[in-house]
Amino acid sequence: MPSKILPVPFYNRPTLTVARELLGATLVREEQGVRIAGMIVETEAYIGESDLACHAKAGKTPRTEVMYGSPGRAYVYFTYGMHWMLNVVTEMDGFPAAVLIRAIRPVEGIAIIAARRGKQPPAKWTDGPAKLAQALAIDKSFNGVDLYNRNNGLWIEKGKTITDESVTIGPRVGLYTVPEPWKSKPWRFIEK
DNA sequence: AGCACGATTAACT
DNA sequence: GTTAATCGTGCTC
Numbered sequence: 400m401p402s403k404i405l406p407v408p409f410y411n412r413p414t415l416t417v418a419r420e421l422l423g424a425t426l427v428r429e430e431q432g433v434r435i436a437g438m439i440v441e442t443e444a445y446i447g448e449s450d451l452a453c454h455a456k457a458g459k460t461p462r463t464e465v466m467y468g469s470p471g472r473a474y475v476y477f478t479y480g481m482h483w484m485l486n487v488v489t490e491m492d493g494f495p496a497a498v499l500i501r502a503i504r505p506v507e508g509i510a511i512i513a514a515r516r517g518k519q520p521p522a523k524w525t526d527g528p529a530k531l532a533q534a535l536a537i538d539k540s541f542n543g544v545d546l547y548n549r550n551n552g553l554w555i556e557k558g559k560t561i562t563d564e565s566v567t568i569g570p571r572v573g574l575y576t577v578p579e580p581w582k583s584k585p586w587r588f589i590e591k
Numbered sequence: 592a593g594c595a596c597g598a599t600t601a602a603c604t
Numbered sequence: 605g606t607t608a609a610t611c612g613t614g615c616t617c
Binding site: 443453481518528530571573576 | 596597598
């Protein structure tokens with residue numbers, strides 16, 4: 400049986416295309432042989448130094464270095480003093496861009512997710528970027544790891560195809576101090 | 592060395 | 605609707 404894991408060429412494409420096509424894909428975390436997985440239902444694109452919402456606006460720094468690297472790797476960063484965010488690096492080596500995985504729908508490893516997120520109702524287990532990172536135990540140690548093989552306990556598999564009728568496109572969120580037009584770019588993709 | 596801010600969340604009123 | 609929590613990062617001095 401051929402691997403279901405999305406290969407490097409999938410990520411080595413325009414970021415908006417990758418963000419759109421990641422909807423329906425399966426984000427998989429494997430811990431000690433146990434799978435925790437969910438279908439990706441919300442993404443956002445962050446594209447290049449000219450995108451003033453993208454961390455790469457500051458240029459290549461220790462923090463943003465991964466985004467400048469080869470596609471198909473994880474860019475994990477820390478914010479608000481307590482939250483981890485998972486992104487997937489896109490486009491050619493040298494161009495800084497990534498897709499933020501904003502939400503997933505739990506499919507496997509529900510018991511583990513419940514143990515980590517059980518204080519909240521199931522609908523709120525993985526409906527935000529910091530929430531899914533917590534549910535899947537993703538932190539700084541995953542920054543820069545390959546997502547196109549099983550070596551690192553984190554990868555993305557081809558999943559369900561989502562039709563355009565089931566996709567809502569809108570502006571990215573949380574960009575309070577980002578100037579226009581970047582603040583309103585319709586670079587957020589949601590599976591209804 | 593110090594500072595302002597943040598691709599958020601949960602718990603409030 | 606508002607706001608505290610909490611600290612790495614990048615910028616200024």
